[in-house]
Amino acid sequence: MASDPHEATAPKDVMASIGGQIAHLSAGDRAALRRIYLTGRPSADGIVIGLLHRAGVTVPDDAVTFRPWRLVVHAAALLSGTAAAHPHAKSKRLGTLLHDIGLSENRLLRLTSARGEALDAQAIRAARMLAQVGQRTINLWTLFDLVGNDEADAEAARLRIAQDYYAAHARSDEGNNQ
DSSP: OOOOTTSOOOOOOHHHHHHHHHHHSOHHHHHHHHTHHHHOOHHHHHHHHHHHHHHTOOOOSSHHHHHHHHHHHHHHHHHHTTTTOOOBOTTOOHHHHHHHTTOOHHHHHHHHHOOHHHHHHHHHHHHHHHHHTTOOOBOHHHHHHHHSSOHHHHHHHHHHHHHHHHHHHHHHHHHHHO
């Protein structure tokens, strides 16, 4: 049975597309993306730009607007790892996952209170910690909102991460007390 061409289709989730693109990159390109903040090589930005184009993202033409996309692609590459795992799932709440891997409350507070370059460093650290314990999938939108240029979205992401972290903490306390 043919579908109605006039039916509204759900908009494309560009984070899911980025995750899919990451998984299909060559091992060398994924490695370059994982090291992008260590090397600072412009060639890695070229990989980011190509990936964003293939994912259907309009590539920003200024450094300030490009920065959160670069960071999210870097985090996706870290999470994907050498196994080329798909790093995005809307259902994987960042705060819950950070609690589940044992992130300390102090680290959570650093992540949610940092701004600017310090925030970028904390976000990258959180992604590395998740990847190191084998947690390969997160909601990349939360990370994008957190490090993005819209302060209202960033504040909402901070609250969402903290709420999810403390809700997971409360659930684990209830389980330990029974």
